[in-house]
Amino acid sequence: MSYPDHLRDEVESYLEDLRFSAExxxxxxxxxxRYSLLAGGKRVRPVLALATANAIGVxxxxxxxxxxxxxxxxxxxxxxxxxxxMDDDDLRRGRPTCHVQFGEDVAILAxxxxxxxxxxxxxxxxxxxxxxxxxAVCELAAATGVNGMVGGQYIDxxxxxxxxxxxxxxxxxxxxxxxxxxxxxxxxxxSGREKLGSRLSPFGQFAAELGVLFQIVxxxxxxxxxxxxxxxxxGSDERHGKLTYVSQYGLERARxxxxxxxxxxxxxxxxxxxGQADELEQIxxxxxxxxx
Amino acid sequence: MSYPDHLRDEVESYLEDLRFSAExxxxxxxxxxRYSLLAGGKRVRPVLALATANAIGVxxxxxxxxxxxxxxxxxxxxxxxxxxxMDDDDLRRGRPTCHVQFGEDVAILAxxxxxxxxxxxxxxxxxxxxxxxxxAVCELAAATGVNGMVGGQYIDxxxxxxxxxxxxxxxxxxxxxxxxxxxxxxxxxxSGREKLGSRLSPFGQFAAELGVLFQIVxxxxxxxxxxxxxxxxxGSDERHGKLTYVSQYGLERARxxxxxxxxxxxxxxxxxxxGQADELEQIxxxxxxxxx
Numbered sequence: 001m002s003y004p005d006h007l008r009d010e011v012e013s014y015l016e017d018l019r020f021s022a023e024x025x026x027x028x029x030x031x032x033x034r035y036s037l038l039a040g041g042k043r044v045r046p047v048l049a050l051a052t053a054n055a056i057g058v059x060x061x062x063x064x065x066x067x068x069x070x071x072x073x074x075x076x077x078x079x080x081x082x083x084x085x086m087d088d089d090d091l092r093r094g095r096p097t098c099h100v101q102f103g104e105d106v107a108i109l110a111x112x113x114x115x116x117x118x119x120x121x122x123x124x125x126x127x128x129x130x131x132x133x134x135x136a137v138c139e140l141a142a143a144t145g146v147n148g149m150v151g152g153q154y155i156d157x158x159x160x161x162x163x164x165x166x167x168x169x170x171x172x173x174x175x176x177x178x179x180x181x182x183x184x185x186x187x188x189x190x191s192g193r194e195k196l197g198s199r200l201s202p203f204g205q206f207a208a209e210l211g212v213l214f215q216i217v218x219x220x221x222x223x224x225x226x227x228x229x230x231x232x233x234x235g236s237d238e239r240h241g242k243l244t245y246v247s248q249y250g251l252e253r254a255r256x257x258x259x260x261x262x263x264x265x266x267x268x269x270x271x272x273x274x275g276q277a278d279e280l281e282q283i284x285x286x287x288x289x290x291x292x
Numbered sequence: 293m294s295y296p297d298h299l300r301d302e303v304e305s306y307l308e309d310l311r312f313s314a315e316x317x318x319x320x321x322x323x324x325x326r327y328s329l330l331a332g333g334k335r336v337r338p339v340l341a342l343a344t345a346n347a348i349g350v351x352x353x354x355x356x357x358x359x360x361x362x363x364x365x366x367x368x369x370x371x372x373x374x375x376x377x378m379d380d381d382d383l384r385r386g387r388p389t390c391h392v393q394f395g396e397d398v399a400i401l402a403x404x405x406x407x408x409x410x411x412x413x414x415x416x417x418x419x420x421x422x423x424x425x426x427x428a429v430c431e432l433a434a435a436t437g438v439n440g441m442v443g444g445q446y447i448d449x450x451x452x453x454x455x456x457x458x459x460x461x462x463x464x465x466x467x468x469x470x471x472x473x474x475x476x477x478x479x480x481x482x483s484g485r486e487k488l489g490s491r492l493s494p495f496g497q498f499a500a501e502l503g504v505l506f507q508i509v510x511x512x513x514x515x516x517x518x519x520x521x522x523x524x525x526x527g528s529d530e531r532h533g534k535l536t537y538v539s540q541y542g543l544e545r546a547r548x549x550x551x552x553x554x555x556x557x558x559x560x561x562x563x564x565x566x567g568q569a570d571e572l573e574q575i576x577x578x579x580x581x582x583x584x
């Protein structure tokens with residue numbers, strides 16, 4: 001399956017070069033942050049950001065700070081999700097999770113630190129008109145707050161989802177979808193083309209659908225993936241009694257929903273950027289058909 | 293002792309009116325956030341922000357979003373510090389801490405959510421030129437990241453402070469001082485007067501010294517304060533084996549250092565705003581002589 005690996009390489013090398021601590025005594029905190037940040041993976045969010053830049057005619061390298069910030073935020077959310085008080089997972093990408101490796105106190109702070117440094121990165125390094133950078137950072141905060149990632153995570157850990165398609169879709173829109181969508185939207189915003197990225201535009205619809213697709217496939221993989229592919233124990237959703245697309249609809253119907261969502265995303269993308277979005281198409285197909 | 297209570301009232305009522313969740317299922321998260329946010333206290337950071345606005349001739353009400361964000365951030369840091377994996381404190385301002393009341397998972401997310409919503413608040417609501425708002429938010433992120441609050445907290449929980457005055461001062465500059473200083477500096481920045489707030493300016497020196505003073509007094513109060521005044525058990529630093537101004541210098545010398553720091557802060561303030569900073573003087577004196 002093709003994937004824009006040249007964009008991933010750009011991201012990877014930018015992340016590798018990031019340093020956070022100017023205080024020797026806090027170097028151990030930076031070590032924990034980098035341990036989790038540099039654990040590999042497809043870097044879907046930042047790659048999506050760079051591909052969006054290409055699709056709207058912006059040099060991808062100019063949005064690297066923003067792209068990297070998305071990965072810092074994603075990493076922080078994984079570290080906190082893995083904590084004993086949350087999902088209590090010991091393994092992530094085939095390695096001990098942050099709190100297993102460094103202790104719970106350090107893991108909490110590593111997550112907090114990554115989130116702070118994500119904002120600092122964009123605010124200090126991201127090019128663009130101040131008003132456009134502000135709009136992008138604001139979306140980043142909104143997408144990760146109570147009406148985004150953290151709110152979704154709360155609904156999830158408290159098991160507050162009723163059995164009903166709308167609510168499950170809504171949970172996932174908050175928990176996972178909004179940051180995926182923000183990976184597209186923030187690049188549009190920072191480039192000063194906010195209309196392009198509004199929720200009602202084809203670009204906005206593409207971004208939102210991609211978030212849904214990502215989560216349906218995640219739910220399917222939790223059941224069908226191998227521990228080797230996933231880098232974590234299979235069946236973890238079921239053990240935590242989580243309501244997922246698979247638990248709610250069964251595997252077969254979940255697969256149909258994924259295929260449907262995949263078609264919707266491709267249609268919205270074609271309407272948004274006619275004929276010049278190879279990388280975004282590749283990422284969309286990758287998200288639909290990935291095995292980890 | 294006089295304190296600018298009119299400013300605190302402004303802050304209190306602004307905080308009371310804040311709502312975070314647009315998603316009914318996440319209302320329980322908002323409840324936990326508001327439980328900790330609305331636990332009272334002197335609101336030193338936001339009051340300092342409003343007083344700074346007055347001192348530089350800016351209407352304090354125009355910086356309320358920024359001021360409130362400082363309190364959201366302070367509250368998030370308290371919630372995470374109180375967690376069992378960190379300081380493991382059950383009592384805060386005379387009430388059960390967030391994790392005791394709502395569970396550890398919710399407390400972690402309430403902290404995360406408050407931090408996200410703090411950024412959103414400033415980015416969405418704070419008036420000012422976009423470039424000035426960016427500069428202020430950037431300082432907010434820097435002051436709370438690895439080279440600020442979170443880095444200081446890491447050094448503290450890992451007990452990495454060597455016995456040496458410089459390092460103890462540095463720890464506290466990071467852990468507590470930088471957010472106190474940012475309460476002054478961010479207002480200066482958002483008002484487009486960045487030169488005024490640079491580290492070398494009298495205003496910057498005042499802000500930094502105030503942070504030091506705050507922490508020395510905190511260390512003293514942990515030993516001399518009553519549980520009723522403090523709203524938490526007395527002697528908690530000693531139980532956690534923390535290096536403090538009192539453990540390092542003894543109570544008497546710590547009191548002298550506080551008096552010295554108080555004088556420095558007043559001198560810097562007088563140089564920064566000659567003859568028109570009543571509220572900042574009151575706050576400085578309050579920080580030096582408070583009993584909780």
